[in-house]
Amino acid sequence: MEDAGFIVSSYVVTFGGVVLYAWYVLRRGKKATDHLPDDSKPWV
């Protein structure tokens, strides 16, 4: 069924895109916070 392919693709694109971006943000965050002491991180 042609519709199913398009519908499933739209869900994959949406959640896949968000997961990739979340992974990029967390990785970048870890890289940056690794070099900082706790007292300079307002959220700790």
Add this chain to the structure above:
Amino acid sequence: MAETSTVRTVTGRTTSTPHTRVLGLVTLVGVAWLVLFGLVLSPADQNQGESVRILYLHAPAAWLAYLAFVVTAAASALFLFTKRHSLGWDRLAGASAEIGVLFMAITLVVGMLWGRLTWGVFWRWDARLTTTAFLFVTYIGYLAVRRLGGTAEQRAQRSAVLALLAVLEIPLVHFSVKLWRGLHQDATVLRPNGDVKLDNLMLFTLLSGIVTFTLMYVWLVIHRQRTLTAEDLLDDVGLELALAERRRESIPSRPPVPQAEVPITEVKVPS
């Protein structure tokens, strides 16, 4: 005599906190809920058939992009017009714009897939599609401006002005379906007369999508803002080190102190 410890424990090695972990879990439950209702439990549409299932992603993604760009503008205004000119507002604006661009891209791609099913084509230079693409390109430009050189204050000032101008495009995008009649359908829920023409379960699924996407946005914006804070702090540390290095270089170096000549009496060759 007891030995004093100089080792400092570093606990916050990520941008996560217990609150963001709970928020992340709630968001994941929301995603599972949305997929279940969107793909399985909600009924097919009388006119559009099964393709209506894309509505539960397309409309929430567009809503979220609008929300993100409005937050960017509000944070930019707070940076520009408050006495402290806190860079925290600028970082919130930057984080929100980046997430807005992501969701605008999702809106466009998913909309193209839906367009192929309902109109038979991926793209038409319809008023809504064209203005949405223009909004997307504008915010790509905003992110590019944020990456130009200069201090954090310069970055904040120029991007804040741009954010306040760019947000004016949102009403144009939203009302483009009214201003220029085209292929794109009118608003499904936010109608001026308050009449919602949607089945109850379909409306529930759509609202679930909006709630889930908003939770996703909050989680992402918290982490992105913390990352930007950490990166700005690292930049400051790097700048201070570079300045200290330059100061050290500018002090005239003293002539080297002659070393006392030590006679080599014996050279031991390692066996």
